[in-house]
Amino acid sequence: MxxxxxxxxxxxxxxxxxxxxxxxxxxxxxxxxxxxxxxxxxxxxxxxxxxxxxxxxxxxxxxxxxxxxxxxxxxxxxxxxxxxxxxxxxxxxxxxxxxxxxxxxxxxxxxxxxxxxxxxxxxxxxxxxxxxxxxxxxxxxxxxxxxxxxxxxxxxxxxxxxxxxxxxxxxxxLDHKLAVFNLMPETFTMGELQSLYETILNKKLLRANFQRKMLSLGILERLDKKWGGGAHKAPYLYRFDSQKAEASKLANQFEE
Amino acid sequence: MxxxxxxxxxxxxxxxxxxxxxxxxxxxxxxxxxxxxxxxxxxxxxxxxxxxxxxxxxxxxxxxxxxxxxxxxxxxxxxxxxxxxxxxxxxxxxxxxxxxxxxxxxxxxxxxxxxxxxxxxxxxxxxxxxxxxxxxxxxxxxxxxxxxxxxxxxxxxxxxxxxxxxxxxxxxxLDHKLAVFNLMPETFTMGELQSLYETILNKKLLRANFQRKMLSLGILERLDKKWGGGAHKAPYLYRFDSQKAEASKLANQFEE
DNA sequence: AAACTATTGTATCAACTAGATACAATATTA
DNA sequence: TAATATTGTATCTAGTTGATACAATAGTTT
Incomplete structure (x- = not known):
């Protein structure tokens, strides 16, 4: 076309x-x-x-x-x-x-x-x-x-x-739909996801709490670690799991 | 007209x-x-x-x-x-x-x-x-x-x-805007307000918790009691106080 | 190869919020 | 005067969120 x-x-x-x-x-x-x-x-x-x-x-x-x-x-x-x-x-x-x-x-x-x-x-x-x-x-x-x-x-x-x-x-x-994951690449680190949220909301979030919250949603699949990111502990990569999301209450209640 | x-x-x-x-x-x-x-x-x-x-x-x-x-x-x-x-x-x-x-x-x-x-x-x-x-x-x-x-x-x-x-x-x-009070008369009891919420959401709410939540918002003015409603303790009448609402964080964050 | 550094994952404590139940107060009716 | 239905509030518990701490670790520096 x-x-x-x-x-x-x-x-x-x-x-x-x-x-x-x-x-x-x-x-x-x-x-x-x-x-x-x-x-x-x-x-x-x-x-x-x-x-x-x-x-x-x-x-x-x-x-x-x-x-x-x-x-x-x-x-x-x-x-x-x-x-x-x-x-x-x-x-x-x-x-x-x-x-x-x-x-x-x-x-x-x-x-x-x-x-x-x-x-x-x-x-x-x-x-x-x-x-x-x-x-x-x-x-x-x-x-x-x-x-x-x-x-x-x-x-x-x-x-x-x-x-x-x-x-x-x-x-x-942002808190009612999972559509925001359409903005992320296939795999991403928790830090990158947090950065997206911070950018949309235009305010800083506490890292530890953000991680706890995201993991508790039960919509992310944890993959291998992402190597070579710098002189520090390597972060895990995550993938948005639409099947898990489907099963979660969040999706059922607020799905598009 | x-x-x-x-x-x-x-x-x-x-x-x-x-x-x-x-x-x-x-x-x-x-x-x-x-x-x-x-x-x-x-x-x-x-x-x-x-x-x-x-x-x-x-x-x-x-x-x-x-x-x-x-x-x-x-x-x-x-x-x-x-x-x-x-x-x-x-x-x-x-x-x-x-x-x-x-x-x-x-x-x-x-x-x-x-x-x-x-x-x-x-x-x-x-x-x-x-x-x-x-x-x-x-x-x-x-x-x-x-x-x-x-x-x-x-x-x-x-x-x-x-x-x-x-x-x-x-x-x-419903939880982000105070517009819902436009559906209520000038004064109303807490039970009537709860009934409105229940009708909109199509589910029952616990009376004690609803009352606690509404009062904690700091947007209601308590008036005299409403007499003659039946063989029981008379409920207070409330009025939606737009000035209080203006001052509350809820209004500032989510106002229309 | 040991020390260092920046970042990550998780734990924990306190503060707050929400669900559930209980109970005293009371306006009318019987 | 007692009975009744409903109200306002308290309380206990469970769950969530805010804030801080700390161990783990992949590179980098020495």
């Missing part, structure tokens, strides 16, 4: 899109102890935005979100969930929008459907950073991952708000 | 509605130890639905939801919050929809915009049942409040699903 982010994909009204509705994806990844989000840079500007798109007339919102994510970033089969709808009539500044288009030599008439008011459905994706070939499908230069606590200055439209709402949702569900 | 639920309000495409998007409201109330939801009965049928409507081109989703709630039920200034968007392309059966219209002598052409695919944004309202004049603004006969655990058999479209998702959201936020 072809992966592009070219504007023509978005501005062609011949495609049977639902009018007035879009989807924006907040794609979270975890790398080098930072919670990252994938932003796309508009050409010839310093303006970033969330990867988004429109909904075909015969697909569900979830399907559309999945397709948009795949098409614009190459990310497939990942954890994806709706978290909020943004419907402020002024959420997109049409002038800002036109300016971005013009900088890319896309000169749309001011009555073009793209400049109409759009409601946007926010989805967040939790991806395993190690499985993403960075930029492999992104043909817009300088798009990429940004530390959630160090975002670029100019983010288009209300996308900063959307992004922060996604982070808030992630925090709220 | 006039309050009607007449079909002409909804089917007139001259009104500047956003195309393809609707809002449906799940209105919760608490009465006689039951969690109730307000359903509207279509004329000349046994089919119930959630009160819903469309969004004007210049209003926000929250404003639209508030307006729809007021206009269709007479309920103003109540706690109202978005909880999910329903976007399955088959969520509304056009045949079912036409049938309902026909039974009310509204014969729309099959190409009418009302039969197009609509995405709907779910809002739930938490209202003080004692302040609602039942049916005062509802001029559709037999509309009314239904026990959430004893709903009518035929509920239109995907409205049963929407309703259950609203209940699920309510449960998830």
């Amino acid at each position: 072809e992966h592009t982010t070219e504007y023509k994909d978005l501005i062609n009204p011949e495609q049977d899109f639902l009018p007035g509705i879009s989807i924006d994806c907040v794609i979270f990844g975890f790398h080098e102890n930072q919670l990252k989000v994938l932003l796309i840079k508009f050409g010839n500007t310093d303006i970033y935005s969330l990867p988004g798109g429109f909904i075909y007339k015969e697909e569900s919102l979830d399907e559309a979100a999945s397709r948009i994510l795949d098409h614009r970033t190459g990310i497939e089969d990942t954890y994806l969930e709706q978290f909020y709808v943004f419907g402020n009539p002024k959420r997109v500044n049409p002038e800002e929008h036109r300016l971005i288009m013009q900088k890319n030599d896309v000169d749309l008439p001011s009555g073009h459907f793209l400049f109409n008011r759009h409601i946007t459905v926010g989805y967040y994706a939790l991806v395993d950073f190690t499985k993403i070939q960075p930029h492999s499908h992104l043909n817009l230069e300088e798009s990429g991952w940004f530390d959630i606590y160090d975002l670029p200055e100019t983010i288009a439209f209300d996308h900063r708000e959307i992004l922060l709402k996604a982070l808030e949702s992630l925090r709220l569900f | 006039e309050h009607t639920t007449e079909y002409k309000d909804l089917i007139n495409p001259e009104q500047d509605f956003l195309p393809g998007i609707s809002i449906d409201c799940v209105i919760f109330g608490f009465h006689e130890n039951q969690l109730k939801v307000l359903l509207i009965k279509f004329g000349n049928t046994d089919i119930y639905s959630l009160p819903g409507g469309f969004i004007y081109k210049e209003e926000s989703l929250d404003e639209a939801a508030s307006r729809i709630l007021d206009h269709r039920t007479g309920i103003e200034d109540t706690y109202l919050e978005q909880f999910y968007v329903f976007g399955n392309p088959k969520r509304v059966n056009p045949e079912e929809h036409r049938l309902i219209m026909q039974k009310n002598d509204v014969d729309l052409p099959s190409g009418h915009f009302l039969f197009n695919r609509h995405i709907t944004v779910g809002y739930y309202a938490l209202v003080d049942f004692t302040k609602i004049q039942p049916h005062s603004h509802l001029n559709l006969e037999e509309s009314g409040w239904f026990d959430i655990y004893d709903l009518p058999e035929t509920i239109a479209f995907d409205h049963r699903e929407i309703l259950l998702k609203a209940l699920e959201s309510l449960r998830l936020f």
